[in-house]
Amino acid sequence: DAKTTQPTSMDCAEGRAANLPCNHSTISGNEYVYWYRQIHSQGPQYIIHGLKNNETNEMASLIITEDRKSSTLILPHATLRDTAVYYCIVSPMDSNYQLIWGAGTKLIIKP
Amino acid sequence: DAGITQSPRYKITETGRQVTLMCHQTWSHSYMFWYRQDLGHGLRLIYYSAAADITDKGEVPDGYVVSRSKTENFPLTLESATRSQTSVYFCASSTGPLSDYGYTFGSGTRLTVV
Numbered sequence: 001d002a003k004t005t006q007p008t009s010m011d012c013a014e015g016r017a018a019n020l021p022c023n024h025s026t027i028s029g030n031e032y033v034y035w036y037r038q039i040h041s042q043g044p045q046y047i048i049h050g051l052k053n054n055e056t057n058e059m060a061s062l063i064i065t066e067d068r069k070s071s072t073l074i075l076p077h078a079t080l081r082d083t084a085v086y087y088c089i090v091s092p093m094d095s096n097y098q099l100i101w102g103a104g105t106k107l108i109i110k111p
Numbered sequence: 112d113a114g115i116t117q118s119p120r121y122k123i124t125e126t127g128r129q130v131t132l133m134c135h136q137t138w139s140h141s142y143m144f145w146y147r148q149d150l151g152h153g154l155r156l157i158y159y160s161a162a163a164d165i166t167d168k169g170e171v172p173d174g175y176v177v178s179r180s181k182t183e184n185f186p187l188t189l190e191s192a193t194r195s196q197t198s199v200y201f202c203a204s205s206t207g208p209l210s211d212y213g214y215t216f217g218s219g220t221r222l223t224v225v
Binding site: 046047099101102103 | 201215217218
């Protein structure tokens, strides 16, 4: 079973920041938090990952709480093309081929 | 073009037939993976490969066979297709267990077994 809990769906207005929460209260010290997204009918796309520090790349920011029990993915200026299912996954650094995928959050960006 | 390519994009086959799904990547990534995605389930790992001639089972390997004679290719064979293997199959590759770029996925093969 997935080790994460995410809302089933969320809406966000185009141009606004989209904040996607993820709970991972049983995360272990050596487990990373990964975020992927899947746009309809396409393969999943890697977004970002982190261990305990906040991370930022050209796609998104990842904020991990100090106790590491939850995280938030931030899309700073959402566009219609960001409509997708977003998956939060936790996995040990040395065995991430065993990613366990949950149902994810369906994010709908509205004009 | 560089990337990861799956073929065919769509396939319909009959129960009991053998079918092979192809996956080709041009980056020389060491790791390759096969996942299936069904409604009501997240992606589930079928098989993975850490390098040419090295393969291992994932979460749901029964009914599937893989090989990896060359780094760039990782075909998945359904030896005797069953209706329960109707699914969308995704191939992925990665530079290693920890990659700053995560896994790169192909576009998928939608397989229907009738």
